[in-house]
Amino acid sequence: MISLVYISSTVGLLRRDELLSILEKSRENNAKHQVTGLLAYFDGNVMQVLEGPEAGVMEISHKIEKDTRHRNVTVLLTAEIDERHFPDWRMAFVDMNDEKFIENPAFSAFLNEPFTSEKYKNSPSFAMAMLVSFKESLT
Numbered sequence: 001m002i003s004l005v006y007i008s009s010t011v012g013l014l015r016r017d018e019l020l021s022i023l024e025k026s027r028e029n030n031a032k033h034q035v036t037g038l039l040a041y042f043d044g045n046v047m048q049v050l051e052g053p054e055a056g057v058m059e060i061s062h063k064i065e066k067d068t069r070h071r072n073v074t075v076l077l078t079a080e081i082d083e084r085h086f087p088d089w090r091m092a093f094v095d096m097n098d099e100k101f102i103e104n105p106a107f108s109a110f111l112n113e114p115f116t117s118e119k120y121k122n123s124p125s126f127a128m129a130m131l132v133s134f135k136e137s138l139t
């Protein structure tokens with residue numbers, strides 16, 4: 001299995017119904033490919049992790065890359081994994097604009113900077129740690 005993390009910027013701010021329709025489609029497609037992960041949205045930027053069999057992750061990531069609802073898709077990390085970090089989710093979702101995240105001091109280190117910051121590009125493991133901590137906040 002592999003894990004792939006990318007960042008992108010949405011074209012305009014996505015409305016909640018647009019995000020929900022992306023998620024609905026994602027969950028349907030990802031389940032077919034045994035792909036799991038988490039999509040985080042914050043201030044017009046996306047950070048998403050996809051994990052599962054290499055062929056499925058690559059097929060889905062190619063589709064995502066071509067999607068005109070976002071741009072500047074930049075892969076931060078691809079790695080072989082033995083175990084999933086997000087086994088229970090077809091695609092979990094966190095909207096970091098939600099007050100419960102913004103007001104939580106545990107996330108302030110992450111939310112001081114946009115997902116597109118060099119900090120994540122230079123340290124993909126920091127990005128992965130952030131995504132895992134988002135997941136933990138959901139469970």
Ligand SMILES: Cc1cc2nc3c(=O)[nH]c(=O)nc-3n(C[C@H](O)[C@H](O)[C@H](O)COP(=O)(O)O)c2cc1C
Nearest residue numbers: 022025026027029030046060063064067069070091
């Ligand atoms: C930010 C973002 C994240 C997305 N994540 C996924 C995803 O995890 N899985 C997926 O199948 N499609 C995802 N999509 C949608 C794909 O780009 C594409 O519209 C969809 O896979 C097309 O599915 P279809 O070929 O079944 O019509 C995402 C789109 C955006 C803009």
